[in-house]
Amino acid sequence: MTLLNSLRAGLFLTAALIAGPLAALDLKETPGLDPSLPPVAERLPAEPLVVDLEAKGRQIGKQGGSIDTLIGRAKDVRLINVWGYARLVGYDEQLELVPDILKDVQVEDGRIFTLQTRKGHKWSDGHPFGAEDIRYYFEDVVSNESLNPSGLPPFLQVNGKPPVFEVLDETTVRFTWDDPNPLFLPELAKARPPFIYRPAHYLKQFHEKYGDPDFIAGEAEKVKARSWAPLHNKKDDMYNAQNVDIPSLQPWVRKRDDSDLRFILERNPFYHRVDTEGQQLPYIDDVVMTVADGKLIPAKSQAGESNLQARNLNFADITVLKKGEKQNDYTTALWANTKGSEITIQPNMTVKDPVWRELLRDTRFRHALSLAIDRKLLNRVLFFGLGKPGNDTVLPASPLYKAEYTTKWADYDPEQANALLDEIGLTERNDDGIRLMPDGRPLEIIVETAGEEQVQDDALELVTEMWKEVGVELFAKPSQRDNMRERSITGELVMSVWWGFENGIPTSEMPPEDYAPVHGDRLSWNAWGDYYETGGEGGEKPDWKPAERLMELYNSWLTSRTPEERTKIWEEMLQIHADETIHIGLVSSVPQPVVIKDIENVPLEGIYGWDPGAHFGIHRMDEFYKAD
Template sequence: MIRLLLGISLLIGGGLPAGAAMAQEPASIPFFQQAVADGTLPPMQDRLPETPLVVPLLDGQTIGRYGGELRSLIDRPADVKLMFVYGYARLVGYNTALEIEPDIVEKLDVEEGRIFTFTLRRGHRWSDGAPFTSEDFRYWWEDVANNRKLSPAGPPAALLVDGEMPVVTFPDEVTVRYEWSMPNPNFLPHLAGAAPLVIYRPAHYLKPFHEEYVDLSGMNKVQRIKFKAWASKHNRLDNVYKFDNPDLPTLQPWQNTTSAPANRFVGERNPYFHRVDAEGKQLPYIDRMILSVSEGKLISAKAAAGDSDLQARALNLKDATFLKENEKRSDYKILLWPTVRGSHIALYPNLNASDPMWRDLMRDVRFRRALSLAIDREEINDVLFFGLASEGNNAVQKQSVFYSEDLRTRWSGLDLEKASALLDEIGLTARNKEGIRLLPNGEPLAIIVETAGESTEQTDVLELIRDSWREVGVKLYTKPSQRSVFRNRIFSGETIMSVWSGYENGAPTPRSSPAILAPTSQQSYQWPKWGQFFETKGRSGEAPDMPAAIRLNELYAEWLYAGTDEARSRIWREMLDIHVDQQFSIGLVGGILQPIVVKNHLKNVPEKAIFNWDPGAHFGIYHPDLFWFDTQAE
């Protein structure tokens, strides 16, 4: 359950008051010694906010030493954003109990669930040394989010409560207030996410690229013509989450220093980072985070050869045995962290497909149920996951209070006879000489399942599904593409079915947002146009026109205003029931163990943890800024 800690500046579990932590002069950081000696950088105590965040150690963690380069492998340049994800500096963030607490902000006050007052840390600075103040929040709200040239659709839909945007005020340089007339239970989870809602920007850096802050009279004709494209340049430079602009100041523990495109991205420690350990030493301990781009299918081999200090990206459970065999040779250990997605892999029938025939077919619940019943999940589990996975729907895992066997198993058991009967009932009775059913237009019933081309695991799963679907007269073809192309094809309706991971949070509580269960996001691949309609407040996309989808939106709206956990639980259960019954996404297996490669001299990586995107940010909630290298042990 999310617990809001109001009016505090320390993470739960202890941590010394700032004054106590700094009573003794902490050791300087060797990485910055020359810059401090030259006078180009202030000493540590002058780089920290007046009240830094003291981060307590988790069980098994120890005070670390400075230095070292943390190497990890990524399978595409766009994943440089993992520096931002793993750094996990957020206005408020989840702790390991998945409670939300202040982080970047010193204090948070919440009144009636609708008025949120943030108090910033005095003396906090951006990575380039410029002050971090309420002006950075004002700039984003007034000059970015509400500037039609920069944000044509207006502020993010995540800030909407029943169509109402917040009233945002900035009483002084360390105070920011967001106020709605009704409760907004989603606001803090949006701020704490792995890919968060970022409601501030480095105003001092971006203002010179904004028309409101540039004196055109001082420009010549050519300069004025070039400046007409100021909005596109501003948006290109303002890549807070993408993390690919090395000139953009950050509040993360490491700042990317490498411009894209590149095959090796180097993040260097932020000299003004706001966190310290219990001895008052500024974090992070590690000097550099290095992300090297590699072919995805080679990452497990490179990790086994010792080319990564911390690796989870592109590793699957099937790699665990191979990785285990190379532990001693390459001086690392393998950890297995359980995942809590609703389903590790799921199929997404595109209910917004552009082709009328396919759209009608995908919207027929009998068709979706038939496809689910014709999948041999036990075979998938045995062949690819050593029988260790949980077979069933894209629903919730056993860690959730909403778990039931019915939610996991309804319409998900292998039943080829029932699947065939449903397809017959639809009218798909004619077959060709190969036994493949014929569509209304006379063509074979061949479903093209599109992938992002990044996971051999997904491809292997589709190979197994192909065999069982063939038995009920359905052909399956796989079409890989790059992730950006993959998503754009889904959004436009060109894709009729895709494969992706299931719901990130498979262990929700009553206070977890059920937004993912309703058509609220274009990123929900079963109804991208309905999600876009919600996100753009009706300016783009299509309004939902299926009763079940409309009901999900109604239930989500009810949850937003529910005043008790009992009411929220009732809503969650009905939404989960609708999803399972309708098979809007077709789950396969869940509860997968994620292998983690950790070099033996890398310390403070938890032995036991969950591996989840949101909440969790993969490694983020375990504070990689506390990880350190014990070089003396080598």
């Protein structure tokens, strides 16, 4: 059943997710909880989300224990709100949107969204959660100019207009736009969602509309905030896990502020999920995050110091991790990386230099550079043949996948590459055999790298030799991420190396924002993205036909009403990328190592990505449990 049909029918629940009244469950009390807490029947919603683990091919777990994991910097504690992945609606492992925190969502005509919370659902401090928390977000936070001077975010606007917001009862709200808003639900399911609900009972005390002025002034002075608004914004911390006082709906909550090197995230005793045996999730009591030097995390994982580790591990660590499995009693699972390409070379289509601009926008030039790369050799040398040579595009796990998207203009054919370069008119060469550009400069391409991934540098070394065979000189220029972005903004960046499209496994219901110039932070078309984001006040209006068509298609997706419409739009956008080789992808589907030690229900085969995926989130970390 398609997402839209599911929404219209109100049928979100898969075989693994069953909503049922508490009376039908044989509830069991969670051992080790504070005895002053209410009993489990009073902590759960009236209709909790019941997880049928056996239907998912997993085991009924047991409650208790800790997961130890390593993070490379203190601010990565915020990942607990990614991995926990409690969302109003979220993706399941089949990439379908299903209700989670919400009991139900009804969608009419793609523009009217009725959200129903679970009666009796509570925040982690035991206070009721419901329609008032969504109202507070919409009316008192995101619509308040002092708190949000930039105005409503794009997912809450359609054609520049806000929705009509209504509270229907204590558990139900409705958002109504004049036209369809296909951005709305996917935004709620992101790894970093907008959290369109807030703990109103907690935050109101810091809001000028509700709080005591003297109290607000005193609290503002404590944190050196100039007024109520920066104080409120500091306390309103749904994602970063810095405010230990703010209530949460996530499976684990940070309640201690006693260390910036070791973080203990404790179970939420009011979490809304329960298994079919009546055990409240999460199974694990605590997630302990310890800060370590990122370069040492692979060695520490090999030494058995982490129960669950993927962060700061990459393909190059697999051999070492496999060697340590028997000695330190862990398993190295290999999950599918969801990036469109592990490595991609990105021509800057909005480069300022007019000669480079004309050359980079010539489709024949990009095709020639792509055909001059032996991707099979790169895959063997860099990834032991475990990746998939090809373009930067959607992966076979996506329902939108077509083999042509991966293979078109991606075969190794230096003869055809030479012919295309000759056809362009780049026939003159210098004494070193390097072709000359139309203005007489040698065809020397500076490819900038952030220096964050050794494999990117290694790949460029190999590509340098391949391009030289067709008369193109490549110079790799180490830089930093911020410098690369700045040079992209100023138009000085000619070409860069980066990883591929973040979401290589999209469905038609996910916005195609990576594949159209709608973001100003993209290295391949900064000026066009800036133009879109600023409403034409900055950047440059797209003046290249493929980019113009991608924008038309993206805007059509934003007003689409059916999955069938959105599928056609996606397919044309992907075909444009395949035909034009806008990104020169090298190798995709490179395995991501995941170290698992003494933890059950972690899949040995999974997907690892940010959106969709939320790293462990899509596989439901609250269902993992400690082995005997």
